[in-house]
Amino acid sequence: MASRLTTSNRAGWGFAIPGFALIAIFIVLPFFFAFGLSLTDQRLVSPNPTRYVGLDNYRELLDVTVITLEPQRDEAGELIRDEDGNLEYPKVRDITRSDDYPQYSGMREWFRWQSGQNAKVVIASDVVFMKALVNTLVFVMVVAPVQAGLALVLALLINQRIRGINIFRTIYFMPVVVSIVVVSLLWRFIYSGNDGLLNNLLDALTFGAWQPIDWLGNPSTALGSIMAMSIWQAVGFHMVIWLSGLQTISPTLYEAATIEGASGWQTFRYVTWPGLRNTAVLILIVITMQAFAVFAQINVMTSGGPLDSTQTLVFQAVVRGYGKQDISGGATISVILFLLVLSISLLQRWLTRDRR
Amino acid sequence: MARVSLKGVRKSFGTADVIKGVDIEIEDGEFVVFVGPSGCGKSTLLRMIAGLEDITDGTLEIGGRVVNDVAPKDRGIAMVFQTYAIFPHMTVRENVAFGLTIKGVPKAEKAEKVAAAARILQMEHLLDRRPSQLSGGQRQRVAIGRAIVRDPAVFLFDEPLSNLDAALRMDMRLEIGKLHQQLGATMIYVTHDQVEAMTLADKIVVLKDGKVMQAGSPMDLYHHPANLFVAGFLGAPSMNFISVDTRSVDNGLAMVANAALDPIEVATTGRDIRTGSRAILGVRPQYLVPSATPAEGMLHGKVTLTERLGAETVVEVGLNDGSRVIAAFGEDRILAPGTEIGLAFDPRQAHLFAEGDRP
Numbered sequence: 171m172a173s174r175l176t177t178s179n180r181a182g183w184g185f186a187i188p189g190f191a192l193i194a195i196f197i198v199l200p201f202f203f204a205f206g207l208s209l210t211d212q213r214l215v216s217p218n219p220t221r222y223v224g225l226d227n228y229r230e231l232l233d234v235t236v237i238t239l240e241p242q243r244d245e246a247g248e249l250i251r252d253e254d255g256n257l258e259y260p261k262v263r264d265i266t267r268s269d270d271y272p273q274y275s276g277m278r279e280w281f282r283w284q285s286g287q288n289a290k291v292v293i294a295s296d297v298v299f300m301k302a303l304v305n306t307l308v309f310v311m312v313v314a315p316v317q318a319g320l321a322l323v324l325a326l327l328i329n330q331r332i333r334g335i336n337i338f339r340t341i342y343f344m345p346v347v348v349s350i351v352v353v354s355l356l357w358r359f360i361y362s363g364n365d366g367l368l369n370n371l372l373d374a375l376t377f378g379a380w381q382p383i384d385w386l387g388n389p390s391t392a393l394g395s396i397m398a399m400s401i402w403q404a405v406g407f408h409m410v411i412w413l414s415g416l417q418t419i420s421p422t423l424y425e426a427a428t429i430e431g432a433s434g435w436q437t438f439r440y441v442t443w444p445g446l447r448n449t450a451v452l453i454l455i456v457i458t459m460q461a462f463a464v465f466a467q468i469n470v471m472t473s474g475g476p477l478d479s480t481q482t483l484v485f486q487a488v489v490r491g492y493g494k495q496d497i498s499g500g501a502t503i504s505v506i507l508f509l510l511v512l513s514i515s516l517l518q519r520w521l522t523r524d525r526r
Numbered sequence: 527m528a529r530v531s532l533k534g535v536r537k538s539f540g541t542a543d544v545i546k547g548v549d550i551e552i553e554d555g556e557f558v559v560f561v562g563p564s565g566c567g568k569s570t571l572l573r574m575i576a577g578l579e580d581i582t583d584g585t586l587e588i589g590g591r592v593v594n595d596v597a598p599k600d601r602g603i604a605m606v607f608q609t610y611a612i613f614p615h616m617t618v619r620e621n622v623a624f625g626l627t628i629k630g631v632p633k634a635e636k637a638e639k640v641a642a643a644a645r646i647l648q649m650e651h652l653l654d655r656r657p658s659q660l661s662g663g664q665r666q667r668v669a670i671g672r673a674i675v676r677d678p679a680v681f682l683f684d685e686p687l688s689n690l691d692a693a694l695r696m697d698m699r700l701e702i703g704k705l706h707q708q709l710g711a712t713m714i715y716v717t718h719d720q721v722e723a724m725t726l727a728d729k730i731v732v733l734k735d736g737k738v739m740q741a742g743s744p745m746d747l748y749h750h751p752a753n754l755f756v757a758g759f760l761g762a763p764s765m766n767f768i769s770v771d772t773r774s775v776d777n778g779l780a781m782v783a784n785a786a787l788d789p790i791e792v793a794t795t796g797r798d799i800r801t802g803s804r805a806i807l808g809v810r811p812q813y814l815v816p817s818a819t820p821a822e823g824m825l826h827g828k829v830t831l832t833e834r835l836g837a838e839t840v841v842e843v844g845l846n847d848g849s850r851v852i853a854a855f856g857e858d859r860i861l862a863p864g865t866e867i868g869l870a871f872d873p874r875q876a877h878l879f880a881e882g883d884r885p
């Protein structure tokens with residue numbers, strides 16, 4: 171059936187086509203291209219012909235198993251202990267390189283825990299990818315709720331009619347306008363271990379009792395520091411979205427609540443929050459997607475280090491695809507990330523659906 | 527139950543004076559209607575009574591207690607808004623019970639009060655619906671239900687029916703009247719609609735530019751308007767004003783006439799009307815009757831426009847002195863434009879105003 175859309179709408183199509191074309195060329199096509207690449211062994215520049223490898227790339231990234239190591243015993247059957255009295259276990263390397271266990275070949279230890287006398291060791295064929303995956307999930311799980319909550323608090327504060335409130339709106343929104351690369355560079359100085367702004371500040375606050383920390387150089391603080399900076403940087407953006415949601419709530423509803431004697435908290439609970447439902451769903455999904463894509467901060471501030479403690483999926487995709495010329499590996503990570511974000515977004519949509 | 531009394535009440539928004547000194551006494555159980563043109567401050571006054579706007583000057587008493595600085599919830603009032611202001615995400619039941627939920631009233635008591643309110647408003651079958659599934663009239667009923675449940679001494683209504691269509695408005699009007707009889711609470715009602723004002727009110731307060739023009743029973747205001755504004759504001763079509771010369775004044779009766787009006791004696795009702803001065807004669811369209819021949823009657827002119835409404839015929843007459851009057855005849859008549867016509871009226875139904883009676 172020839173609809174009006176295709177026949178009598180030449181001007182309309184004329185206007186739409188450049189946009190469609192750009193989206194198709196730079197988003198749709200690359201996506202399918204990436205999916206195709208992830209099934210091959212394509213390298214960025216390589217003399218060898220490209221081979222179809224099926225799901226090998228995925229297996230390579232996602233293969234994880236738990237092996238159980240029994241403590242070593244001497245001839246008498248006694249447990250061997252080192253000087254500190256700790257049990258000794260066979261080396262994981264002996265298993266993953268042994269011909270007796272071809273299924274574990276090439277895998278490396280990710281982490282282990284103690285189960286009775288035995289040690290349970292999780293080995294993965296790509297430990298860096300696994301760390302990136304976990305870091306990304308942690309990043310999302312911390313940044314999404316904290317950023318959304320903080321943005322809501324700021325929006326509530328800023329939604330009041332106070333003289334000069336626009337100054338605060340501008341201040342909170344300013345980091346959003348500044349490029350994340352610039353912000354990351356600045357925060358490197360703030361976080362610097364020797365004479366950084368943050369250490370100096372803490373030093374002053376504690377009257378000199380503070381031991382300086384190299385925030386980005388320490389595996390236990392690096393990811394947290396980057397999360398704090400990321401939250402600070404984009405909170406203004408989400409504040410504005412919350413603010414627009416707040417302003418759609420009819421003032422008469424607040425007046426009705428006032429007359430009924432609702433307290434501040436009750437007003438929030440019965441009037442404000444229900445009125446923000448749709449905004450909340452939007453913000454949740456947007457923040458989640460943005461957080462999964464974390465890259466620039468990592469690239470500028472830590473390059474994934476120290477000890478892979480700030481590796482993330484997008485950073486890994488870029489490092490592999492361009493740094494190591496392993497374009498099919500990078501594409502595979504992109505596809506995995508896509509599926510992850512898609513399924514989480516769908517789950518969020520489903521959890522927050524209108525139950526009426 | 528409570529009296530409400532406003533003494534010298536004023537309100538300014540910055541430099542704009544909106545309420546300019548208002549004194550109103552409202553008796554316990556009285557139904558008072560505030561009317562006035564748009565922007566005269568009706569809503570502002572009502573919101574000051576509710577506690578949604580603070581009072582710049584003067585005192586407000588509810589039930590003998592000065593409540594200028596008392597929180598809305600402690601004033602013993604409930605308010606119904608033009609836009610309903612019911613919570614879209616709550617069911618009707620939750621909406622009606624809202625005030626009780628806020629107060630933490632036990633479940634059983636809450637259910638009982640909601641049921642009672644629903645019974646009064648005949649909306650038991652709606653309790654589990656969402657506002658989006660209700661008509662405008664039903665939504666307003668929910669808002670009224672929420673007010674009833676609070677068991678207030680004073681109900682405040684701000685144009686509660688103006689978002690409804692004409693037929694529904696009449697139903698709801700009757701219902702609010704019944705509600706007042708049933709509950710016996712003091713009610714203050716803001717409206718644009720004269721019919722609502724005339725039918726519901728024990729007392730009408732006519733406001734203009736933040737001042738009270740006149741307060742009194744509907745019939746008092748209709749038959750004895752204090753000034754030209756009130757005379758012109760109440761009644762539809764509105765009162766005709768005819769500029770006349772005063773020939774003589776004697777014993778409370780003035781002899782007035784003009785080029786189109788035969789001399790006639792009208793009571794001055796104590797107004798400042800002197801021999802030789804200009805005065806304004808007010809006659810309601812309904813009191814003008816066509817005379818048998820154009821020469822009879824007191825006003826003479828030609829029909830310029832006729833509107834036949836079935837039971838009533840509204841006629842615009844261009845008088846011989848160039849002014850126009852509207853006459854409303856209580857029957858269907860065919861009067862072609864251009865027809866010569868004479869109009870008669872009972873001078874006891876006419877009002878004479880001095881030029882100074884323009885507020």
Ligand SMILES: Nc1ncnc2c1ncn2[C@@H]1O[C@H](COP(=O)(O)OP(=O)(O)OP(=O)(O)O)[C@@H](O)[C@H]1O
Binds near residue numbers: 542544563569
């Ligand atoms: N918050 C405010 N700030 C400044 N001026 C206001 C405010 N609220 C009302 N006014 C002014 O006060 C005057 C009276 O307003 P109000 O809403 O009381 O009128 P009203 O009689 O209810 O009119 P309507 O019949 O159109 O509802 C108007 O001129 C309005 O512009």
Ligand SMILES: [Mg+2]
Binds near residue numbers: 568
């Ligand atoms: Mg109003």
